[in-house]
Amino acid sequence: MKKNEFLSKLADELKKKNTNDTDDIISEYEQHFAFKMADGFSEEEIAAKLGDPVLLASQFEDTGEYKISRGRKVTTAIGLGIIDFFAGIFLVLLVAWGVIMAAFSICSAGIAVCLVGVINPWSLIPHMPYLPAVVLGISMAALSVLSATGCIYFAAFVRQLMRSYSRFHQKTIAVASGRVALPSLGIYPQIQAKINRRIRTVALFSIVLFTTCLVLGMIISMILSGSLEFWHAWGWFGYEIVN
């Protein structure tokens, strides 16, 4: 007897008996065939060793374990729909936050390039001597790297959160309809230790560089302008230069 013949005969017999969850039983035997065939047995041999499908079917008692009412299934579906709705809103917020972080990173990088390269598009960058501009430019570049690493980690987190949520969704449906459920997934992303260390080092380095250069840039500005409030001296933010 071939595999298909065995399985269809078994399925027929089980259906005749009105056994619940015939598919589940059949899939067990299908797996048995798969394992045995991987060991090099022929389909006929495996079927012969499994035994007579009619006899096997008779050994399955109609246990009625999976008799789940339609009502419960519908309730679960409705509840899950409501949860999905709110989770969806939450997800939009999370993604929006990620986009904002990415935009922030790009803007910081742009400012850094302008400061160091003495580019002043639409006169957006207030006047200052070149030395503090370079130092502040480096600090902006570090800020850009810092927010980029934050963005990468956040993206990994959101991705894992989505996977975890979709597994929860599948599981809930599986349980409600009496199927076997896959295990839950954690919400924290599994990042390789080596990559994780690298991201951490980059983030730490950029924090230090950002704060040092920012403070240093301000001190240099104060010294060069001869005023604690150098923005007044250089006439930023609409202040008039007082001579």
Add this chain to the structure above:
Amino acid sequence: MNIQYKKGVLELCVLSLLKKHDCYGYELSEYLSMHINIADGTVYPILRKLKSEGLLTTYLQEDSGGPPRKYYSLTSLGREVYEKERAEYLNFAKRVEILLEDDNNEKK
């Protein structure tokens, strides 16, 4: 041997193996047919029955490559029932052995 007769004992064997570690169906089938002369397919109805009685639970596990496998695991009720039935069976088997060997001696 009579299949109904064997079935109760096979249930005990399945429980004993699952007490050691969680197994998937094929593993149990291979193990049993290695020790006892039964059709390979017999173990699946047993697993299903034990599960419906609440002695076993199942879970899926994704092993490297291939589709997820269905693992069987003993519940605390299963553990309890196993210990109880194991003791009963061993006691029973001992009595039967005494009876049958006694019969053998008389014939000699």
